[in-house]
Amino acid sequence: MxxxxxxxxxFMILGAIYAIHAKDILSAVITGGIxxxxxxxxxxxxxxPDLAIVQIVVETITLILMVAVVLDSSRTEAYSKLDTQGxxxxxxxxxxxxxxxxFMKTAAAPLDHFGQGSLRMADAYVNGAVEKTGxxxxxxxxxFDFRGYDTLGEATVLVTAVLGVLTILRIRGKK
Amino acid sequence: MKGMTIIVKKTTQLIxxxxxxxxxxxxxxxxxxxGGGFAGGVILxxxxxxxxxxxxxxxxxxxxxxxxxxxxxxxAILVFLFLALTGLLAGANAFFANWLPHGxxxxxxxAGFLPLYNIFVGIEVAASILTIFLALxxxxxxxxx
Numbered sequence: 001m002x003x004x005x006x007x008x009x010x011f012m013i014l015g016a017i018y019a020i021h022a023k024d025i026l027s028a029v030i031t032g033g034i035x036x037x038x039x040x041x042x043x044x045x046x047x048x049p050d051l052a053i054v055q056i057v058v059e060t061i062t063l064i065l066m067v068a069v070v071l072d073s074s075r076t077e078a079y080s081k082l083d084t085q086g087x088x089x090x091x092x093x094x095x096x097x098x099x100x101x102x103f104m105k106t107a108a109a110p111l112d113h114f115g116q117g118s119l120r121m122a123d124a125y126v127n128g129a130v131e132k133t134g135x136x137x138x139x140x141x142x143x144f145d146f147r148g149y150d151t152l153g154e155a156t157v158l159v160t161a162v163l164g165v166l167t168i169l170r171i172r173g174k175k
Numbered sequence: 176m177k178g179m180t181i182i183v184k185k186t187t188q189l190i191x192x193x194x195x196x197x198x199x200x201x202x203x204x205x206x207x208x209x210g211g212g213f214a215g216g217v218i219l220x221x222x223x224x225x226x227x228x229x230x231x232x233x234x235x236x237x238x239x240x241x242x243x244x245x246x247x248x249x250x251a252i253l254v255f256l257f258l259a260l261t262g263l264l265a266g267a268n269a270f271f272a273n274w275l276p277h278g279x280x281x282x283x284x285x286a287g288f289l290p291l292y293n294i295f296v297g298i299e300v301a302a303s304i305l306t307i308f309l310a311l312x313x314x315x316x317x318x319x320x
Contacts, residue, residue, distance in 0.1 A: 049209035134277030134286035148271030
């Protein structure tokens, strides 16, 4: 399974690199979809069907919205050559990335191997969750019962996003 | 925005209802099977988006539709908040307390408040995504006019 996930992740990286270098913005948006749909297969392989359903539907609708927006734009990207400041910025970005990766590797070393064992916090959630919440789907039990505040925050973020979109786009419409 | 050919129109009119039903199924079985309010809500919004894209903007009165979806979105998040607040009133004295009887796990009416939370979050997500889509389309039509 690790081999399959590695192949899919490599495919995702290739798609992302192509999306950066595509001349046409429409093809860049569509190849960006490779990342999302490959993530769906990864979620299914890792036995997370809840996430897979959300990811595949959201990815499709985002792709529709992005294509609808891109079709009305100029569709060509403005390219510029890297000058000295650009090289300095890129070098700094690579340095910061390497540092963060090293820190992550150090922090993740004492943890359990991925997919084996469970954290002390997760044990309290997994054991006896059906009796505590009454829900046979553990994800719903965690999302709406143990972590209700998080879900309320997510829903509020969505409402705020809609308010922002309406404020920007519908100034003339609602008089 | 103009619609597509009559083949696409008829096919989407046949399919959109089934997609809508599937979204409702995903929402109300959220505490039993994979899925839940977020996934089902996006599927509900998807059936509306399918109809609007294939039939063009003359099919629905978009501005009226948008004010309706904005209303539903805000009402759903308010009801969600009030359901969470009832935990404070009902003995348990905790926000998000699940004080309804849990029932037998595995049946449709069980798990206390979780199916209600799922339903209202589903309405909220569906209305939010539909509102964003409608706002984009109405903006485009106004600019082109």
